[in-house]
Amino acid sequence: MLQALVMLSLPFIFAAVAVGVEGVKQQSVVEWSVLARSFSFQLVNIYFTLIGSSIASTIQKIINEPGCIFQLLGGSVPAVAGFFIQMICINGLVVLPFELRCKVIAIGLPLS
DSSP: OHHHHHHHHHHHHHHHHHHHTSOOOOHHHHHHHHHHHHHHHHHHHHHHHHHHHHHHHHHHHHHHOGGGHHHHHHHHGGGGHHHHHHHHHHIIIIIHHHHHHHHHHHHTOOOO
């Protein structure tokens, strides 16, 4: 649940950074900045989660057998499949409808 709240608040934080820190005045540039930052955040989040959890679970084996690091990490990667399923569900069921709702409101269409 906390992850869903963080993912929902990120576009607003990124927009505030674009306007407040970078001084962007055009809405299209702000939206482009939000999209670029969101993509970068999700990419970094995926890699840190994948690498961090894989290394944490096999660190002792890596220390004992450093030559087999890729085989050990490859065997532990399926253990983080739950994270990826959760991320897809959150993005598909929470973030995407919220973003679509914001776009519908922005162009002035009724929600009902």
